[in-house]
Amino acid sequence: MIAIEDVSKRYADGTVAVDRLSLQIPNHSITVLVGPSGCGKTTTLRMINRMIEPSSGTIRVDGQDVQRQPVNALRRSMGYVIQNAGLFQHRTILDNIATVPRLLGWSKQRARARAAELMERVGLDKDMARRYPYQLSGGQQQRVGVARALAADPPILLMDEPFSAVDPVVRRGLQEELLRIQGELGKAIVFVTHDMDEAITIGDRIAVLRKGGRLAQFAAPDELLSSPADEFVEEFLGGDRGIRGLSFLSTRDLELDRSRVFPIDADRQRIARATSARPADAQPVLVTGIDGKPLGWTDPAAWNGDAGTLTPYGQSFEVGRDSLRVALDRAVLSPTGHAVAVDGSGRVLGIAGQETIAAAIRAARQRHAATSPQGTEYPQDPPPVKATR
Protein backbone atom coordinates (compact mmCIF):
# COMPACT_ATOMS: atom_id res chain seq x y z
CA MET A 1 0.00 0.00 0.00
CA ILE A 2 2.79 2.47 0.84
CA ALA A 3 5.69 2.31 -1.59
CA ILE A 4 8.83 4.22 -0.68
CA GLU A 5 10.91 4.33 -3.84
CA ASP A 6 14.52 5.41 -3.84
CA VAL A 7 13.82 8.22 -1.36
CA SER A 8 16.55 10.48 0.04
CA LYS A 9 16.44 13.40 2.43
CA ARG A 10 19.25 15.90 2.71
CA TYR A 11 18.60 18.69 5.23
CA ALA A 12 19.62 22.29 4.52
CA ASP A 13 22.83 21.91 6.55
CA GLY A 14 23.90 18.99 4.35
CA THR A 15 22.97 16.18 6.76
CA VAL A 16 21.86 13.13 4.81
CA ALA A 17 19.13 11.69 7.04
CA VAL A 18 17.79 9.15 4.54
CA ASP A 19 19.76 7.73 1.66
CA ARG A 20 18.07 6.07 -1.33
CA LEU A 21 15.60 4.15 0.77
CA SER A 22 13.14 1.75 -0.86
CA LEU A 23 10.48 -0.09 1.16
CA GLN A 24 7.16 -1.71 0.33
CA ILE A 25 4.80 -1.36 3.27
CA PRO A 26 1.82 -3.70 2.92
CA ASN A 27 -1.78 -3.19 3.93
CA HIS A 28 -3.24 -4.78 7.05
CA SER A 29 0.10 -5.14 8.76
CA ILE A 30 2.45 -3.46 11.20
CA THR A 31 5.77 -2.41 9.70
CA VAL A 32 8.34 -1.28 12.24
CA LEU A 33 11.22 1.07 11.46
CA VAL A 34 13.98 0.40 13.95
CA GLY A 35 17.59 1.48 14.30
CA PRO A 36 19.98 3.54 16.41
CA SER A 37 19.39 7.18 17.27
CA GLY A 38 19.71 9.49 14.28
CA CYS A 39 19.37 6.78 11.62
CA GLY A 40 16.48 8.58 9.92
CA LYS A 41 13.41 6.79 11.31
CA THR A 42 11.40 9.91 12.14
CA THR A 43 12.44 11.60 8.90
CA THR A 44 11.22 8.57 6.93
CA LEU A 45 7.91 8.46 8.78
CA ARG A 46 7.28 12.18 8.32
CA MET A 47 7.99 12.01 4.61
CA ILE A 48 5.02 9.65 4.29
CA ASN A 49 2.56 12.33 5.44
CA ARG A 50 4.69 15.16 4.00
CA MET A 51 5.55 16.82 7.28
CA ILE A 52 8.99 16.57 5.67
CA GLU A 53 9.45 16.71 1.92
CA PRO A 54 11.94 14.27 0.36
CA SER A 55 14.92 15.66 -1.57
CA SER A 56 14.49 12.94 -4.18
CA GLY A 57 12.56 9.77 -4.84
CA THR A 58 8.83 9.01 -4.69
CA ILE A 59 6.38 7.86 -2.04
CA ARG A 60 3.16 6.33 -3.31
CA VAL A 61 0.06 5.37 -1.39
CA ASP A 62 -2.16 2.98 -3.30
CA GLY A 63 -0.19 3.89 -6.39
CA GLN A 64 -0.72 7.65 -6.00
CA ASP A 65 2.31 9.90 -5.58
CA VAL A 66 1.85 11.73 -2.25
CA GLN A 67 3.55 14.81 -3.74
CA ARG A 68 0.58 15.26 -6.04
CA GLN A 69 -2.00 15.16 -3.26
CA PRO A 70 -3.23 18.17 -1.28
CA VAL A 71 -1.27 18.03 1.96
CA ASN A 72 -4.24 18.52 4.31
CA ALA A 73 -6.29 15.74 2.74
CA LEU A 74 -3.24 13.50 2.77
CA ARG A 75 -2.61 14.05 6.49
CA ARG A 76 -6.22 13.45 7.37
CA SER A 77 -6.04 10.10 5.63
CA MET A 78 -3.24 9.09 7.99
CA GLY A 79 -3.52 8.89 11.76
CA TYR A 80 -0.41 10.19 13.49
CA VAL A 81 0.65 9.30 17.04
CA ILE A 82 3.75 10.67 18.76
CA GLN A 83 5.60 10.23 22.01
CA ASN A 84 3.82 11.92 24.96
CA ALA A 85 0.67 11.85 22.81
CA GLY A 86 0.90 15.57 21.88
CA LEU A 87 -2.63 16.25 23.10
CA PHE A 88 -4.28 19.67 23.08
CA GLN A 89 -4.01 20.67 26.74
CA HIS A 90 -6.96 23.07 26.70
CA ARG A 91 -9.38 20.56 25.21
CA THR A 92 -11.21 17.78 27.02
CA ILE A 93 -10.30 14.17 26.24
CA LEU A 94 -13.51 13.77 24.23
CA ASP A 95 -12.81 16.87 22.16
CA ASN A 96 -9.18 15.86 21.65
CA ILE A 97 -10.35 12.61 20.10
CA ALA A 98 -13.04 14.39 18.07
CA THR A 99 -10.50 16.79 16.50
CA VAL A 100 -10.13 15.24 13.03
CA PRO A 101 -13.81 14.38 12.53
CA ARG A 102 -14.58 18.03 13.39
CA LEU A 103 -11.97 19.20 10.86
CA LEU A 104 -13.69 16.94 8.34
CA GLY A 105 -16.93 18.82 8.97
CA TRP A 106 -18.78 16.31 11.13
CA SER A 107 -21.38 17.79 13.49
CA LYS A 108 -20.27 18.20 17.09
CA GLN A 109 -22.72 15.53 18.21
CA ARG A 110 -21.58 12.95 15.65
CA ALA A 111 -17.90 13.65 16.28
CA ARG A 112 -18.38 13.29 20.04
CA ALA A 113 -20.35 10.07 19.64
CA ARG A 114 -17.50 8.70 17.53
CA ALA A 115 -14.98 9.86 20.15
CA ALA A 116 -16.92 8.10 22.91
CA GLU A 117 -16.92 4.90 20.85
CA LEU A 118 -13.15 5.15 20.39
CA MET A 119 -12.55 5.73 24.09
CA GLU A 120 -14.13 2.37 24.70
CA ARG A 121 -12.12 0.75 21.90
CA VAL A 122 -8.78 1.85 23.39
CA GLY A 123 -9.80 0.88 26.92
CA LEU A 124 -10.48 4.30 28.44
CA ASP A 125 -13.16 4.75 31.06
CA LYS A 126 -16.18 6.86 30.01
CA ASP A 127 -15.66 9.04 33.09
CA MET A 128 -12.48 10.44 31.54
CA ALA A 129 -14.32 12.09 28.65
CA ARG A 130 -14.66 15.45 30.41
CA ARG A 131 -11.19 15.50 31.90
CA TYR A 132 -8.23 17.42 30.51
CA PRO A 133 -4.97 15.73 29.46
CA TYR A 134 -3.08 16.82 32.61
CA GLN A 135 -5.61 14.83 34.66
CA LEU A 136 -4.57 11.55 33.00
CA SER A 137 -1.56 9.28 33.48
CA GLY A 138 1.06 9.01 30.74
CA GLY A 139 -0.29 5.63 29.63
CA GLN A 140 -3.87 6.94 29.51
CA GLN A 141 -2.73 9.95 27.47
CA GLN A 142 -1.11 7.59 24.96
CA ARG A 143 -4.42 5.74 24.63
CA VAL A 144 -6.10 9.08 23.91
CA GLY A 145 -3.40 9.72 21.29
CA VAL A 146 -4.20 6.40 19.60
CA ALA A 147 -7.95 7.06 19.78
CA ARG A 148 -7.50 10.52 18.26
CA ALA A 149 -5.44 9.06 15.40
CA LEU A 150 -8.14 6.47 14.71
CA ALA A 151 -11.09 8.86 14.94
CA ALA A 152 -11.67 9.40 11.23
CA ASP A 153 -10.94 5.73 10.49
CA PRO A 154 -7.87 6.41 8.35
CA PRO A 155 -6.46 3.40 6.46
CA ILE A 156 -2.93 4.32 7.59
CA LEU A 157 -1.54 4.92 11.06
CA LEU A 158 1.89 6.51 11.53
CA MET A 159 3.29 6.02 15.03
CA ASP A 160 6.52 7.67 16.16
CA GLU A 161 7.87 6.11 19.37
CA PRO A 162 4.35 6.30 20.77
CA PHE A 163 5.02 4.20 23.87
CA SER A 164 8.58 5.24 24.70
CA ALA A 165 7.76 7.59 27.57
CA VAL A 166 5.80 5.14 29.74
CA ASP A 167 7.06 2.48 32.16
CA PRO A 168 7.65 -1.07 30.89
CA VAL A 169 4.46 -2.57 32.35
CA VAL A 170 2.20 0.14 30.91
CA ARG A 171 4.14 -0.10 27.67
CA ARG A 172 3.50 -3.82 27.43
CA GLY A 173 -0.21 -3.17 27.99
CA LEU A 174 -0.26 -0.53 25.25
CA GLN A 175 1.50 -2.89 22.84
CA GLU A 176 -1.04 -5.63 23.54
CA GLU A 177 -3.85 -3.13 23.10
CA LEU A 178 -2.43 -2.01 19.76
CA LEU A 179 -2.22 -5.62 18.57
CA ARG A 180 -5.80 -6.22 19.65
CA ILE A 181 -7.03 -3.08 17.87
CA GLN A 182 -5.02 -4.00 14.77
CA GLY A 183 -6.62 -7.48 14.87
CA GLU A 184 -10.02 -5.77 14.67
CA LEU A 185 -9.24 -2.91 12.28
CA GLY A 186 -6.40 -4.18 10.04
CA LYS A 187 -4.73 -0.83 9.28
CA ALA A 188 -1.43 -0.25 7.53
CA ILE A 189 0.64 0.79 10.54
CA VAL A 190 4.14 2.23 10.29
CA PHE A 191 5.69 2.25 13.74
CA VAL A 192 9.00 3.84 14.73
CA THR A 193 10.94 2.60 17.73
CA HIS A 194 14.55 2.18 18.78
CA ASP A 195 13.61 -0.78 20.95
CA MET A 196 14.19 -4.13 19.25
CA ASP A 197 11.99 -5.99 21.75
CA GLU A 198 9.10 -3.70 20.93
CA ALA A 199 9.75 -4.22 17.21
CA ILE A 200 9.70 -8.01 17.62
CA THR A 201 6.58 -7.92 19.77
CA ILE A 202 4.42 -5.88 17.45
CA GLY A 203 6.01 -6.02 13.99
CA ASP A 204 4.81 -8.16 11.11
CA ARG A 205 7.86 -6.87 9.27
CA ILE A 206 10.83 -4.94 10.57
CA ALA A 207 13.02 -2.52 8.63
CA VAL A 208 16.39 -2.09 10.34
CA LEU A 209 18.01 1.20 9.38
CA ARG A 210 21.63 2.15 9.89
CA LYS A 211 23.07 5.63 10.34
CA GLY A 212 22.64 7.78 7.26
CA GLY A 213 19.18 6.33 6.66
CA ARG A 214 20.27 3.26 4.75
CA LEU A 215 18.34 0.03 4.92
CA ALA A 216 20.26 -2.78 6.60
CA GLN A 217 17.54 -5.45 6.45
CA PHE A 218 13.79 -5.72 5.88
CA ALA A 219 12.33 -8.97 7.13
CA ALA A 220 9.78 -10.69 9.36
CA PRO A 221 10.91 -10.82 13.02
CA ASP A 222 11.70 -14.56 13.05
CA GLU A 223 13.74 -14.26 9.87
CA LEU A 224 15.62 -11.30 11.29
CA LEU A 225 16.49 -13.23 14.44
CA SER A 226 17.52 -16.38 12.65
CA SER A 227 19.37 -14.81 9.71
CA PRO A 228 20.64 -11.29 10.41
CA ALA A 229 21.98 -9.82 7.18
CA ASP A 230 25.27 -8.62 8.63
CA GLU A 231 27.21 -7.78 11.80
CA PHE A 232 25.44 -4.47 12.28
CA VAL A 233 22.01 -6.14 12.40
CA GLU A 234 23.35 -8.95 14.56
CA GLU A 235 24.76 -6.50 17.07
CA PHE A 236 21.60 -4.45 17.06
CA LEU A 237 19.53 -7.57 17.79
CA GLY A 238 21.56 -8.17 20.96
CA GLY A 239 23.29 -11.16 22.48
CA ASP A 240 20.21 -13.25 23.24
CA ARG A 241 18.70 -13.52 19.79
CA GLY A 242 18.71 -17.34 20.11
CA ILE A 243 16.40 -17.16 23.12
CA ARG A 244 14.27 -14.47 21.47
CA GLY A 245 13.90 -16.69 18.42
CA LEU A 246 12.11 -19.26 20.59
CA SER A 247 9.22 -16.79 20.63
CA PHE A 248 8.31 -18.05 17.18
CA LEU A 249 8.21 -21.74 18.06
CA SER A 250 4.82 -23.15 19.01
CA THR A 251 4.08 -25.26 22.09
CA ARG A 252 1.43 -27.10 20.10
CA ASP A 253 3.48 -30.30 19.67
CA LEU A 254 5.22 -30.24 23.04
CA GLU A 255 5.09 -33.62 24.76
CA LEU A 256 3.32 -33.28 28.11
CA ASP A 257 3.56 -35.57 31.12
CA ARG A 258 0.09 -36.25 32.52
CA SER A 259 1.15 -39.00 34.89
CA ARG A 260 2.26 -36.55 37.58
CA VAL A 261 -0.94 -34.52 37.71
CA PHE A 262 -3.63 -35.41 40.25
CA PRO A 263 -6.82 -33.75 41.44
CA ILE A 264 -6.88 -32.73 45.09
CA ASP A 265 -9.45 -35.40 45.94
CA ALA A 266 -7.41 -38.24 44.35
CA ASP A 267 -6.74 -41.24 46.54
CA ARG A 268 -3.34 -40.80 48.19
CA GLN A 269 -2.52 -44.51 47.73
CA ARG A 270 -3.15 -44.09 44.01
CA ILE A 271 -0.71 -41.18 43.83
CA ALA A 272 1.93 -43.14 45.72
CA ARG A 273 1.43 -46.18 43.46
CA ALA A 274 1.54 -44.12 40.27
CA THR A 275 4.72 -42.33 41.20
CA SER A 276 6.74 -44.86 43.19
CA ALA A 277 7.46 -47.18 40.26
CA ARG A 278 9.38 -44.42 38.52
CA PRO A 279 13.07 -43.69 38.89
CA ALA A 280 12.29 -40.00 39.30
CA ASP A 281 9.94 -40.61 42.20
CA ALA A 282 11.63 -37.95 44.26
CA GLN A 283 10.10 -35.46 41.85
CA PRO A 284 6.99 -33.68 43.01
CA VAL A 285 3.53 -34.03 41.51
CA LEU A 286 1.17 -31.26 40.52
CA VAL A 287 -2.10 -31.12 42.40
CA THR A 288 -5.13 -29.55 40.71
CA GLY A 289 -8.48 -28.41 42.02
CA ILE A 290 -11.55 -30.49 41.18
CA ASP A 291 -12.10 -27.97 38.36
CA GLY A 292 -8.79 -29.12 36.82
CA LYS A 293 -6.97 -25.85 37.49
CA PRO A 294 -3.48 -25.99 39.02
CA LEU A 295 -3.08 -25.59 42.79
CA GLY A 296 0.58 -26.40 43.49
CA TRP A 297 3.40 -28.93 43.78
CA THR A 298 3.89 -31.56 46.44
CA ASP A 299 6.24 -34.39 47.27
CA PRO A 300 4.01 -37.45 46.69
CA ALA A 301 5.39 -39.22 49.78
CA ALA A 302 4.54 -36.29 52.04
CA TRP A 303 1.16 -35.39 50.52
CA ASN A 304 -1.55 -35.21 53.19
CA GLY A 305 -4.39 -33.74 51.11
CA ASP A 306 -4.02 -30.27 52.63
CA ALA A 307 -3.90 -27.60 49.92
CA GLY A 308 -2.17 -25.27 52.39
CA THR A 309 0.99 -27.41 52.23
CA LEU A 310 1.42 -27.12 48.43
CA THR A 311 4.36 -25.26 46.90
CA PRO A 312 3.14 -22.46 44.58
CA TYR A 313 3.43 -23.39 40.90
CA GLY A 314 4.13 -19.83 39.71
CA GLN A 315 2.77 -19.16 36.23
CA SER A 316 1.46 -21.64 33.70
CA PHE A 317 1.63 -21.49 29.90
CA GLU A 318 -1.19 -22.03 27.44
CA VAL A 319 -0.56 -24.78 24.90
CA GLY A 320 -0.73 -23.50 21.32
CA ARG A 321 -1.04 -19.87 22.35
CA ASP A 322 2.22 -19.39 24.23
CA SER A 323 5.58 -19.95 22.58
CA LEU A 324 8.38 -22.33 23.60
CA ARG A 325 10.15 -19.23 24.94
CA VAL A 326 7.32 -18.73 27.42
CA ALA A 327 7.25 -22.45 28.29
CA LEU A 328 11.02 -22.49 28.88
CA ASP A 329 10.78 -19.37 31.00
CA ARG A 330 8.07 -20.97 33.16
CA ALA A 331 10.16 -24.13 33.59
CA VAL A 332 13.28 -22.18 34.53
CA LEU A 333 11.35 -20.19 37.14
CA SER A 334 9.45 -23.21 38.48
CA PRO A 335 10.63 -24.58 41.85
CA THR A 336 10.48 -28.07 40.33
CA GLY A 337 12.03 -27.26 36.94
CA HIS A 338 8.71 -28.16 35.30
CA ALA A 339 6.31 -25.84 33.55
CA VAL A 340 2.56 -26.24 33.98
CA ALA A 341 0.67 -26.50 30.68
CA VAL A 342 -2.96 -25.41 30.60
CA ASP A 343 -5.70 -25.12 27.99
CA GLY A 344 -7.58 -21.93 27.07
CA SER A 345 -9.78 -22.17 30.15
CA GLY A 346 -6.85 -22.67 32.53
CA ARG A 347 -7.26 -26.42 33.08
CA VAL A 348 -4.07 -28.45 33.38
CA LEU A 349 -3.09 -30.49 30.32
CA GLY A 350 0.17 -31.78 31.78
CA ILE A 351 3.63 -30.69 32.83
CA ALA A 352 6.83 -30.27 30.83
CA GLY A 353 10.37 -30.37 32.21
CA GLN A 354 13.29 -28.31 30.94
CA GLU A 355 14.77 -31.31 29.09
CA THR A 356 11.48 -32.00 27.31
CA ILE A 357 11.27 -28.36 26.23
CA ALA A 358 14.90 -28.40 25.06
CA ALA A 359 14.13 -31.54 23.01
CA ALA A 360 11.12 -29.79 21.44
CA ILE A 361 13.35 -26.85 20.49
CA ARG A 362 15.87 -29.18 18.86
CA ALA A 363 13.12 -31.04 17.00
CA ALA A 364 11.57 -27.79 15.75
CA ARG A 365 14.95 -26.61 14.46
CA GLN A 366 15.67 -29.90 12.73
CA ARG A 367 12.23 -29.85 11.13
CA HIS A 368 12.93 -26.40 9.89
CA ALA A 369 16.43 -27.16 8.63
CA ALA A 370 14.95 -30.01 6.58
CA THR A 371 12.27 -27.84 4.98
CA SER A 372 13.81 -24.38 4.77
CA PRO A 373 15.40 -23.43 1.47
CA GLN A 374 17.80 -21.06 3.24
CA GLY A 375 18.53 -23.53 6.03
CA THR A 376 17.78 -20.89 8.66
CA GLU A 377 17.57 -21.94 12.25
CA TYR A 378 13.95 -21.31 13.09
CA PRO A 379 10.86 -22.92 11.63
CA GLN A 380 8.08 -21.04 9.94
CA ASP A 381 5.47 -22.72 12.12
CA PRO A 382 2.41 -20.52 12.32
CA PRO A 383 3.71 -18.18 15.01
CA PRO A 384 2.00 -18.12 18.37
CA VAL A 385 -0.23 -15.16 19.17
CA LYS A 386 2.01 -12.12 19.17
CA ALA A 387 1.11 -10.87 22.59
CA THR A 388 2.80 -13.91 24.11
CA ARG A 389 6.20 -13.43 22.52
Ligand SMILES: Nc1ncnc2c1ncn2[C@@H]1O[C@H](COP(=O)(O)OP(=O)(O)OP(=O)(O)O)[C@@H](O)[C@H]1O
Ligand atom coordinates in the same frame (compact mmCIF):
# COMPACT_ATOMS: atom_id res chain seq x y z
N1 LIG B 1 15.80 19.76 10.56
C1 LIG B 1 16.96 19.12 10.52
N2 LIG B 1 18.07 19.72 10.06
C2 LIG B 1 19.25 19.07 10.00
N3 LIG B 1 19.42 17.80 10.38
C3 LIG B 1 18.35 17.15 10.86
C4 LIG B 1 17.06 17.76 10.98
N4 LIG B 1 16.19 16.87 11.48
C5 LIG B 1 16.90 15.74 11.70
N5 LIG B 1 18.19 15.91 11.33
C6 LIG B 1 19.27 14.92 11.38
O1 LIG B 1 18.92 13.84 10.51
C7 LIG B 1 19.32 12.61 11.07
C8 LIG B 1 18.11 11.70 11.18
O2 LIG B 1 17.21 12.24 12.15
P1 LIG B 1 15.86 11.50 12.58
O3 LIG B 1 15.18 12.35 13.58
O4 LIG B 1 15.11 11.12 11.37
O5 LIG B 1 16.48 10.20 13.26
P2 LIG B 1 15.79 9.11 14.20
O6 LIG B 1 16.29 7.80 13.70
O7 LIG B 1 14.33 9.30 14.24
O8 LIG B 1 16.46 9.44 15.58
P3 LIG B 1 15.93 9.20 17.11
O9 LIG B 1 15.79 7.74 17.32
O10 LIG B 1 17.03 9.78 17.93
O11 LIG B 1 14.63 9.94 17.23
C9 LIG B 1 19.99 12.93 12.39
O12 LIG B 1 21.38 12.99 12.17
C10 LIG B 1 19.46 14.31 12.73
O13 LIG B 1 20.36 15.02 13.52
